[in-house]
Amino acid sequence: MSKALLQVRDLRTHFETRAGTIKAVDGISFTLERGEILGLVGESGSGKSVTGFSLIGLLDAPGRIAGGSVLFDRQELVGLSQSEMRKLRGKRIAMIFQDPAATLNPVLTIGQQMAMAVQAHGGGGDGAALALAARSLSRVGIPDAAARLNAYPHEFSGGMRQRVAIAIALLHEPELIIADEPTTALDVSIQAQILAEMKMLAQGSGTALIWISHDLAIVSSLADRVIVLYLGRIVEYGPVRDVLRAPLHPYTRGLLDSLPALAAPGQKLMQIPGSTPSPLNVPPGCPFAPRCSHATELCRSEPPGVGDERHGAFCHHPLNASGGPNA
Amino acid sequence: MLGYIIQRLIQSGFVMLAMSALVFVGVYAIGNPIDVLISPDATQDIREATIRHYGLDQPLWQQYLAFLGRLLQGDLGRSFVLNIPVLQLVLSRLPATLELALASVLIGAFVGIPLGIYAGYRPESPVSKTIMAVSVLGFSVPTFWVGLILILTFAVNLDWLPAGDRGETVEIFGVGWSFLTWDGLRFLALPALNLCLFKLAMLIRLSRAGTREIMLSDTVKFARAAGLSDFTILRRHVLRLISIPLVTVFGLEFGSTLAFAVVTETIFSWPGVGKLIIDSITSLDRPVMVGYLILVAFLFVTINLVVDLTYALLDPRLRRGRRV
Known part of the structure; x- marks a missing residue:
C-alpha cells in the first residue's frame, strides 16, 4: 500500500450553489499503482470529471474539496497551496482534455505553447525548450516535428491536435496523467490509434493513467482496472476483465447492456430505465435504487457497503456470476 | 494575404466614393454659398460672374464630377473665408489633434487594458470593484464638465499645469509637435487626460469582459x-485572445477622437481640427467643410484598413484568405 503512487481516501468535492450543496464527488476512495491504467466510468454528472479536476487542483468556483485525502507519492494534495500545486501540475501530474480544438490556443504556434509549458518548470532557454518540444512531438507520432513547431493549431487535423495536447502533457514525463475523455471528439479510427499509442506510451515510461470516459468499451480496451461512478459515488470497482465479464452492480450491468459493441447483432439495445436524479436530491439509501429493478426497502433506506477488496460493488443485492437477471 | 489587402483596398475606394457623394450632396443641400460669398448689394452681373466662376450654374452631377476630378488631383479647393487651400489649412491643424488623440488613446490602452484584465481575473476583489465603479464614472460624467473641473483643480487652484494652447513645439516634417518638449507635454497633459477618460472606461470594461470569459475556457x-503561472497565462494567453475586440475599439476611438475632439479642443483652446470645423460651420465655409469631411472619411478608412491588417497579424486563422 505504501508504495502506491496515488491514494485517494473518502474524497468529497462540493459545489455550493444558490439551490443547495451539490455533492459532485461524495466519498470516493481508490489507489493507483505506478504505471497502472485506471478507467473512471460514468454517465454525465456522475462526478468523473470533477474527480479528475479535484486531483489536479483545478476546480472551478464554487467547487471545493470538502473532505478526504489525496496522497500523491506520500504527499498530501488536499489543502496544498496553489503555488505548491502549480509546481506539481504539468511536471508530475498532467491532464489532457476532451476537445483539443478548445484547449490549444488558436493564436499561438504549437512551439510557443509547448515552450511555455517547458519553461513553466524551469526548462532553460527557448532553444532548449523547443528541442524538448520537438522530441515530445515525435514521440507521439507527429512527422517532421521540428518544422511543425511553427504551425498553428488550426493547421492540424483533430487527431493530430490531440497528439499535440498529449505531447504537451508528456513534456516533463509526469508520473500521472489524467485524461478526461480525450478521444470523445475524434473519429473512431483515430480514436483507436490514439488509445493504442497512449497505452504504449504509458507502459514505456511507467506513467500511471487515469482515463475518464463515459464509454465502457474504450476503457475495456485500455485500462487495467475500472471504477464505475454514479452520482458522485463508486458503485463498482475491479479489474477490467472481471467487471466486464461478471458485473456485480445492476448499474454496471445496465451500462454493459446498452453498449452496441457487446450486443448480439439484431438484438435490441437495452437501456437503463429512468434518468439520473438531481444531484441536489440524492436518494438516501443506494443512489441507484429508484432505477434498479432489484431494489428492496433496504436499498431505499440504507446506503450499501462493499464486499471484496479486489472486485466489489456497493450493492445490497449484488448480481451473481452467472449473469444478469435483468431480463 | 496579398489578395486580402487588394480586396480591402478596392472596398476602401468604394467607401471613399460613396462618402464623397454623400458629403457633396449633403453640404450642397445646406444652402447657396453665393449669399455668403458676395455682399447682398452687388450687381446682378457680378453675381452671375461669381456663380459661373465657381461652376454653380451647372447641374449637380456635373458639379460633383468636377469636384471629384479636382479631388483626385489632391485639390480640395480654397477656403472662402481665409482664401488659402483647404488641404494646407487642415494639415496645419491636424498634428495638434493627432498628438492629442494619440496621447489619449494610448493612455486609455496602457492604463485601461491592464486594469480591465485584473478586474476580469479577480472579479470579486475590492480593487476590481473600485476599478469598475470608476469606469462607470468615466462613461457617465460629461467630458466638458470633467474638462472644467480639471482646469479648475490643476490649472487654477493648484497651478501645476497650463490649461490652454499648445506650448513649445518642435518642427518635424515642417509641422510643430508638442509631445517632444517638456513644456509641450505639460500643455498636452490636461486635454489628453480629459479625452482619455471615456476610452479608459471602455477599454477597462471590454478587457474585463473578455478576460472573464477566457479565464473559464479550456485553453486556460x-x-x-x-503548470503555467497565472501571470504567464494572463500575459501570453489571455491578452492575445482578447486583443481583437480591443484593437477594433482602439481604432474606432482613435478615428472618432481625431475627427470629433471638438469639446475638449474648445475647452482647452487646443488649436486642432475640431475647432477648425466648428469655425467653418459657423461661417458656412463650404470648401473647408467638404474638404474636412473627406479627410476624416479618408482617415477612418485608413484606420479601419490598418485594424483589419492587425487582425490578420493577431489571428493566424485569418491569414489564409479566409474571412471571419
Whole structure:
C-alpha cells in the first residue's frame, strides 16, 4: 500500500450553489499503482470529471474539496497551496482534455505553447525548450516535428491536435496523467490509434493513467482496472476483465447492456430505465435504487457497503456470476 | 494575404466614393454659398460672374464630377473665408489633434487594458470593484464638465499645469509637435487626460469582459494543467485572445477622437481640427467643410484598413484568405 503512487481516501468535492450543496464527488476512495491504467466510468454528472479536476487542483468556483485525502507519492494534495500545486501540475501530474480544438490556443504556434509549458518548470532557454518540444512531438507520432513547431493549431487535423495536447502533457514525463475523455471528439479510427499509442506510451515510461470516459468499451480496451461512478459515488470497482465479464452492480450491468459493441447483432439495445436524479436530491439509501429493478426497502433506506477488496460493488443485492437477471 | 489587402483596398475606394457623394450632396443641400460669398448689394452681373466662376450654374452631377476630378488631383479647393487651400489649412491643424488623440488613446490602452484584465481575473476583489465603479464614472460624467473641473483643480487652484494652447513645439516634417518638449507635454497633459477618460472606461470594461470569459475556457484550464503561472497565462494567453475586440475599439476611438475632439479642443483652446470645423460651420465655409469631411472619411478608412491588417497579424486563422 505504501508504495502506491496515488491514494485517494473518502474524497468529497462540493459545489455550493444558490439551490443547495451539490455533492459532485461524495466519498470516493481508490489507489493507483505506478504505471497502472485506471478507467473512471460514468454517465454525465456522475462526478468523473470533477474527480479528475479535484486531483489536479483545478476546480472551478464554487467547487471545493470538502473532505478526504489525496496522497500523491506520500504527499498530501488536499489543502496544498496553489503555488505548491502549480509546481506539481504539468511536471508530475498532467491532464489532457476532451476537445483539443478548445484547449490549444488558436493564436499561438504549437512551439510557443509547448515552450511555455517547458519553461513553466524551469526548462532553460527557448532553444532548449523547443528541442524538448520537438522530441515530445515525435514521440507521439507527429512527422517532421521540428518544422511543425511553427504551425498553428488550426493547421492540424483533430487527431493530430490531440497528439499535440498529449505531447504537451508528456513534456516533463509526469508520473500521472489524467485524461478526461480525450478521444470523445475524434473519429473512431483515430480514436483507436490514439488509445493504442497512449497505452504504449504509458507502459514505456511507467506513467500511471487515469482515463475518464463515459464509454465502457474504450476503457475495456485500455485500462487495467475500472471504477464505475454514479452520482458522485463508486458503485463498482475491479479489474477490467472481471467487471466486464461478471458485473456485480445492476448499474454496471445496465451500462454493459446498452453498449452496441457487446450486443448480439439484431438484438435490441437495452437501456437503463429512468434518468439520473438531481444531484441536489440524492436518494438516501443506494443512489441507484429508484432505477434498479432489484431494489428492496433496504436499498431505499440504507446506503450499501462493499464486499471484496479486489472486485466489489456497493450493492445490497449484488448480481451473481452467472449473469444478469435483468431480463 | 496579398489578395486580402487588394480586396480591402478596392472596398476602401468604394467607401471613399460613396462618402464623397454623400458629403457633396449633403453640404450642397445646406444652402447657396453665393449669399455668403458676395455682399447682398452687388450687381446682378457680378453675381452671375461669381456663380459661373465657381461652376454653380451647372447641374449637380456635373458639379460633383468636377469636384471629384479636382479631388483626385489632391485639390480640395480654397477656403472662402481665409482664401488659402483647404488641404494646407487642415494639415496645419491636424498634428495638434493627432498628438492629442494619440496621447489619449494610448493612455486609455496602457492604463485601461491592464486594469480591465485584473478586474476580469479577480472579479470579486475590492480593487476590481473600485476599478469598475470608476469606469462607470468615466462613461457617465460629461467630458466638458470633467474638462472644467480639471482646469479648475490643476490649472487654477493648484497651478501645476497650463490649461490652454499648445506650448513649445518642435518642427518635424515642417509641422510643430508638442509631445517632444517638456513644456509641450505639460500643455498636452490636461486635454489628453480629459479625452482619455471615456476610452479608459471602455477599454477597462471590454478587457474585463473578455478576460472573464477566457479565464473559464479550456485553453486556460489546459495551460494551468501544464503548470503555467497565472501571470504567464494572463500575459501570453489571455491578452492575445482578447486583443481583437480591443484593437477594433482602439481604432474606432482613435478615428472618432481625431475627427470629433471638438469639446475638449474648445475647452482647452487646443488649436486642432475640431475647432477648425466648428469655425467653418459657423461661417458656412463650404470648401473647408467638404474638404474636412473627406479627410476624416479618408482617415477612418485608413484606420479601419490598418485594424483589419492587425487582425490578420493577431489571428493566424485569418491569414489564409479566409474571412471571419
